[in-house]
Amino acid sequence: MRTVREANRWAAVTGALLLVALASSGCVALLVGGAAAAGAGTVAYVRGELQSTLDAPFDRAWTATVRALGDLGMPVTAQEKDGLSGxxxxxxxxxxxxxxxxxxxSGTATEVRIRVGTWGDEGASRQILEQIQHRL
Structure with a gap:
Protein backbone atom coordinates (compact mmCIF):
# COMPACT_ATOMS: atom_id res chain seq x y z
CA MET A 1 0.00 0.00 0.00
CA ARG A 2 2.79 2.40 0.89
CA THR A 3 4.45 2.20 -2.53
CA VAL A 4 1.16 2.85 -4.32
CA ARG A 5 0.57 5.93 -2.16
CA GLU A 6 4.07 7.17 -2.82
CA ALA A 7 3.61 6.63 -6.56
CA ASN A 8 0.31 8.53 -6.53
CA ARG A 9 1.85 11.37 -4.54
CA TRP A 10 4.83 11.51 -6.93
CA ALA A 11 2.47 11.60 -9.93
CA ALA A 12 0.41 14.41 -8.35
CA VAL A 13 3.51 16.48 -7.57
CA THR A 14 4.91 15.90 -11.07
CA GLY A 15 1.59 16.90 -12.66
CA ALA A 16 1.40 20.05 -10.54
CA LEU A 17 4.98 21.00 -11.44
CA LEU A 18 4.24 20.43 -15.11
CA LEU A 19 1.18 22.70 -14.94
CA VAL A 20 3.20 25.42 -13.18
CA ALA A 21 5.93 25.17 -15.82
CA LEU A 22 3.41 25.35 -18.66
CA ALA A 23 1.55 28.24 -17.07
CA SER A 24 4.70 30.28 -16.56
CA SER A 25 5.76 29.73 -20.18
CA GLY A 26 2.35 30.66 -21.60
CA CYS A 27 1.76 27.19 -23.01
CA VAL A 28 -1.40 26.61 -20.98
CA ALA A 29 -2.99 29.66 -22.57
CA LEU A 30 -1.83 28.37 -25.92
CA LEU A 31 -3.24 24.91 -25.25
CA VAL A 32 -6.54 26.24 -23.91
CA GLY A 33 -6.77 28.86 -26.66
CA GLY A 34 -5.92 26.30 -29.32
CA ALA A 35 -8.62 23.98 -28.07
CA ALA A 36 -11.12 26.83 -27.98
CA ALA A 37 -10.13 28.03 -31.45
CA ALA A 38 -11.04 24.64 -32.79
CA GLY A 39 -14.67 25.39 -31.99
CA ALA A 40 -16.70 27.63 -34.26
CA GLY A 41 -17.55 31.05 -32.96
CA THR A 42 -14.39 31.62 -30.96
CA VAL A 43 -13.13 35.20 -31.23
CA ALA A 44 -9.73 36.62 -30.27
CA TYR A 45 -8.19 40.03 -30.87
CA VAL A 46 -4.42 39.66 -31.14
CA ARG A 47 -1.90 42.29 -32.23
CA GLY A 48 -4.45 44.42 -34.08
CA GLU A 49 -6.14 41.48 -35.80
CA LEU A 50 -9.51 39.94 -34.99
CA GLN A 51 -9.47 36.16 -35.42
CA SER A 52 -12.47 33.85 -35.44
CA THR A 53 -13.66 30.52 -36.76
CA LEU A 54 -16.92 30.63 -38.67
CA ASP A 55 -19.30 27.70 -38.78
CA ALA A 56 -19.54 27.82 -42.57
CA PRO A 57 -17.82 26.30 -45.61
CA PHE A 58 -15.10 28.42 -47.23
CA ASP A 59 -17.10 29.51 -50.32
CA ARG A 60 -20.12 30.53 -48.24
CA ALA A 61 -17.91 32.50 -45.84
CA TRP A 62 -16.21 34.19 -48.81
CA THR A 63 -19.53 35.32 -50.32
CA ALA A 64 -20.80 36.49 -46.92
CA THR A 65 -17.61 38.52 -46.40
CA VAL A 66 -17.85 40.31 -49.75
CA ARG A 67 -21.52 41.11 -49.11
CA ALA A 68 -20.86 42.22 -45.52
CA LEU A 69 -18.19 44.68 -46.64
CA GLY A 70 -20.62 46.06 -49.22
CA ASP A 71 -23.35 46.37 -46.57
CA LEU A 72 -20.97 48.42 -44.42
CA GLY A 73 -20.05 50.75 -47.28
CA MET A 74 -16.52 49.39 -47.58
CA PRO A 75 -15.77 48.99 -51.29
CA VAL A 76 -13.69 45.94 -52.18
CA THR A 77 -10.48 46.97 -53.97
CA ALA A 78 -8.81 43.57 -54.41
CA GLN A 79 -9.56 39.85 -54.10
CA GLU A 80 -7.17 36.89 -54.17
CA LYS A 81 -8.60 33.41 -53.78
CA ASP A 82 -7.67 29.79 -54.31
CA GLY A 83 -9.51 26.70 -53.11
CA LEU A 84 -8.18 26.83 -49.54
CA SER A 85 -7.59 30.47 -48.66
CA GLY A 86 -8.07 34.01 -49.81
CA SER A 106 -12.59 21.91 -42.72
CA GLY A 107 -15.57 21.31 -44.97
CA THR A 108 -17.80 23.15 -42.50
CA ALA A 109 -15.46 25.66 -40.83
CA THR A 110 -13.53 28.69 -42.05
CA GLU A 111 -11.00 30.79 -40.17
CA VAL A 112 -11.37 34.54 -40.66
CA ARG A 113 -8.82 37.23 -39.75
CA ILE A 114 -9.76 40.90 -39.93
CA ARG A 115 -7.47 43.93 -39.70
CA VAL A 116 -8.65 47.52 -40.04
CA GLY A 117 -5.96 50.14 -40.54
CA THR A 118 -2.27 49.72 -39.92
CA TRP A 119 -2.46 49.07 -36.18
CA GLY A 120 -5.92 47.54 -36.06
CA ASP A 121 -9.30 48.76 -34.84
CA GLU A 122 -11.04 46.22 -32.65
CA GLY A 123 -14.46 47.90 -32.77
CA ALA A 124 -14.53 48.15 -36.56
CA SER A 125 -13.17 44.59 -36.88
CA ARG A 126 -15.92 43.25 -34.62
CA GLN A 127 -18.53 45.16 -36.62
CA ILE A 128 -17.28 43.51 -39.82
CA LEU A 129 -17.30 40.07 -38.17
CA GLU A 130 -20.86 40.57 -36.92
CA GLN A 131 -21.99 41.57 -40.41
CA ILE A 132 -20.26 38.50 -41.91
CA GLN A 133 -22.02 36.27 -39.38
CA HIS A 134 -25.32 37.98 -40.15
CA ARG A 135 -24.79 37.23 -43.88
CA LEU A 136 -24.07 33.53 -43.26
Whole structure:
Protein backbone atom coordinates (compact mmCIF):
# COMPACT_ATOMS: atom_id res chain seq x y z
CA MET A 1 0.00 0.00 0.00
CA ARG A 2 2.79 2.40 0.89
CA THR A 3 4.45 2.20 -2.53
CA VAL A 4 1.16 2.85 -4.32
CA ARG A 5 0.57 5.93 -2.16
CA GLU A 6 4.07 7.17 -2.82
CA ALA A 7 3.61 6.63 -6.56
CA ASN A 8 0.31 8.53 -6.53
CA ARG A 9 1.85 11.37 -4.54
CA TRP A 10 4.83 11.51 -6.93
CA ALA A 11 2.47 11.60 -9.93
CA ALA A 12 0.41 14.41 -8.35
CA VAL A 13 3.51 16.48 -7.57
CA THR A 14 4.91 15.90 -11.07
CA GLY A 15 1.59 16.90 -12.66
CA ALA A 16 1.40 20.05 -10.54
CA LEU A 17 4.98 21.00 -11.44
CA LEU A 18 4.24 20.43 -15.11
CA LEU A 19 1.18 22.70 -14.94
CA VAL A 20 3.20 25.42 -13.18
CA ALA A 21 5.93 25.17 -15.82
CA LEU A 22 3.41 25.35 -18.66
CA ALA A 23 1.55 28.24 -17.07
CA SER A 24 4.70 30.28 -16.56
CA SER A 25 5.76 29.73 -20.18
CA GLY A 26 2.35 30.66 -21.60
CA CYS A 27 1.76 27.19 -23.01
CA VAL A 28 -1.40 26.61 -20.98
CA ALA A 29 -2.99 29.66 -22.57
CA LEU A 30 -1.83 28.37 -25.92
CA LEU A 31 -3.24 24.91 -25.25
CA VAL A 32 -6.54 26.24 -23.91
CA GLY A 33 -6.77 28.86 -26.66
CA GLY A 34 -5.92 26.30 -29.32
CA ALA A 35 -8.62 23.98 -28.07
CA ALA A 36 -11.12 26.83 -27.98
CA ALA A 37 -10.13 28.03 -31.45
CA ALA A 38 -11.04 24.64 -32.79
CA GLY A 39 -14.67 25.39 -31.99
CA ALA A 40 -16.70 27.63 -34.26
CA GLY A 41 -17.55 31.05 -32.96
CA THR A 42 -14.39 31.62 -30.96
CA VAL A 43 -13.13 35.20 -31.23
CA ALA A 44 -9.73 36.62 -30.27
CA TYR A 45 -8.19 40.03 -30.87
CA VAL A 46 -4.42 39.66 -31.14
CA ARG A 47 -1.90 42.29 -32.23
CA GLY A 48 -4.45 44.42 -34.08
CA GLU A 49 -6.14 41.48 -35.80
CA LEU A 50 -9.51 39.94 -34.99
CA GLN A 51 -9.47 36.16 -35.42
CA SER A 52 -12.47 33.85 -35.44
CA THR A 53 -13.66 30.52 -36.76
CA LEU A 54 -16.92 30.63 -38.67
CA ASP A 55 -19.30 27.70 -38.78
CA ALA A 56 -19.54 27.82 -42.57
CA PRO A 57 -17.82 26.30 -45.61
CA PHE A 58 -15.10 28.42 -47.23
CA ASP A 59 -17.10 29.51 -50.32
CA ARG A 60 -20.12 30.53 -48.24
CA ALA A 61 -17.91 32.50 -45.84
CA TRP A 62 -16.21 34.19 -48.81
CA THR A 63 -19.53 35.32 -50.32
CA ALA A 64 -20.80 36.49 -46.92
CA THR A 65 -17.61 38.52 -46.40
CA VAL A 66 -17.85 40.31 -49.75
CA ARG A 67 -21.52 41.11 -49.11
CA ALA A 68 -20.86 42.22 -45.52
CA LEU A 69 -18.19 44.68 -46.64
CA GLY A 70 -20.62 46.06 -49.22
CA ASP A 71 -23.35 46.37 -46.57
CA LEU A 72 -20.97 48.42 -44.42
CA GLY A 73 -20.05 50.75 -47.28
CA MET A 74 -16.52 49.39 -47.58
CA PRO A 75 -15.77 48.99 -51.29
CA VAL A 76 -13.69 45.94 -52.18
CA THR A 77 -10.48 46.97 -53.97
CA ALA A 78 -8.81 43.57 -54.41
CA GLN A 79 -9.56 39.85 -54.10
CA GLU A 80 -7.17 36.89 -54.17
CA LYS A 81 -8.60 33.41 -53.78
CA ASP A 82 -7.67 29.79 -54.31
CA GLY A 83 -9.51 26.70 -53.11
CA LEU A 84 -8.18 26.83 -49.54
CA SER A 85 -7.59 30.47 -48.66
CA GLY A 86 -8.07 34.01 -49.81
CA UNK A 87 -7.67 37.68 -49.03
CA UNK A 88 -10.14 40.51 -49.57
CA UNK A 89 -8.95 44.10 -49.39
CA UNK A 90 -11.41 46.95 -48.95
CA UNK A 91 -11.48 50.60 -47.85
CA UNK A 92 -13.23 51.89 -44.75
CA UNK A 93 -14.10 55.46 -43.78
CA UNK A 94 -11.08 57.72 -43.68
CA UNK A 95 -9.50 55.64 -46.46
CA UNK A 96 -8.37 53.03 -43.94
CA UNK A 97 -7.31 49.72 -45.44
CA UNK A 98 -9.37 46.69 -44.43
CA UNK A 99 -7.89 43.23 -44.91
CA UNK A 100 -9.96 40.09 -44.41
CA UNK A 101 -8.17 36.75 -44.75
CA UNK A 102 -10.12 33.52 -44.98
CA UNK A 103 -8.73 30.00 -44.64
CA UNK A 104 -10.57 26.71 -45.00
CA UNK A 105 -10.26 24.75 -41.76
CA SER A 106 -12.59 21.91 -42.72
CA GLY A 107 -15.57 21.31 -44.97
CA THR A 108 -17.80 23.15 -42.50
CA ALA A 109 -15.46 25.66 -40.83
CA THR A 110 -13.53 28.69 -42.05
CA GLU A 111 -11.00 30.79 -40.17
CA VAL A 112 -11.37 34.54 -40.66
CA ARG A 113 -8.82 37.23 -39.75
CA ILE A 114 -9.76 40.90 -39.93
CA ARG A 115 -7.47 43.93 -39.70
CA VAL A 116 -8.65 47.52 -40.04
CA GLY A 117 -5.96 50.14 -40.54
CA THR A 118 -2.27 49.72 -39.92
CA TRP A 119 -2.46 49.07 -36.18
CA GLY A 120 -5.92 47.54 -36.06
CA ASP A 121 -9.30 48.76 -34.84
CA GLU A 122 -11.04 46.22 -32.65
CA GLY A 123 -14.46 47.90 -32.77
CA ALA A 124 -14.53 48.15 -36.56
CA SER A 125 -13.17 44.59 -36.88
CA ARG A 126 -15.92 43.25 -34.62
CA GLN A 127 -18.53 45.16 -36.62
CA ILE A 128 -17.28 43.51 -39.82
CA LEU A 129 -17.30 40.07 -38.17
CA GLU A 130 -20.86 40.57 -36.92
CA GLN A 131 -21.99 41.57 -40.41
CA ILE A 132 -20.26 38.50 -41.91
CA GLN A 133 -22.02 36.27 -39.38
CA HIS A 134 -25.32 37.98 -40.15
CA ARG A 135 -24.79 37.23 -43.88
CA LEU A 136 -24.07 33.53 -43.26
Missing amino acids: RITARAAGDRKVTVQLRKV
